[in-house]
Amino acid sequence: MYKTRINRFSGIKTPADNVHIGEIAAVSPQKRQCEFGSYYPARTFVKPLPRQYATTEDVTEDYYDTEIRLKNKELYLEKYRDFLKQAKIVKDMLEVQEKIRNMEEEIESAKGKLRFIDDKVNFSTLDINIYREKPTVSGAS
DSSP states (O other), rough: HHHHHHHHHOOOOOOEEEEEEEEEEEEEEEEHHHHHHHHHSSSSSSSSOOOOOOOOOHHHHHHHHHHHHHHHHHHHHHHHHHHHOOOHHHHHHHHHHHHHHHHHHHHHHHHHHOOOOOOOOHHHEEEEEEEEEEEOOOOOO
């Protein structure tokens, strides 16, 4: 877990004189992210925030790839439904129905992936790690 944090923050370690208290994950609408960033640094803290990190992820290629595959699957589904209307043998009907069922599952999966990507784009996740300084022990006289 500590190694993961180091990797996430480009190798910057938390100073040894701090104790990790906890983590908070907050999800906010994308349009309000700037409000968060400008509001909290201006607030009065006991001590100024020593580090802030921001990362982004480009999902454009994944989104368009999934969208194109979805459109193709919907076209195939229509073709399978046409085949089902033309089928005269029960065996053929059952095979086409199975293909239709599989295609419908794939379409629902692709639609779910697009909704997930939309949520990633429309909402920002803020991971906040909270630390406090270790109390200093004064030397005994």
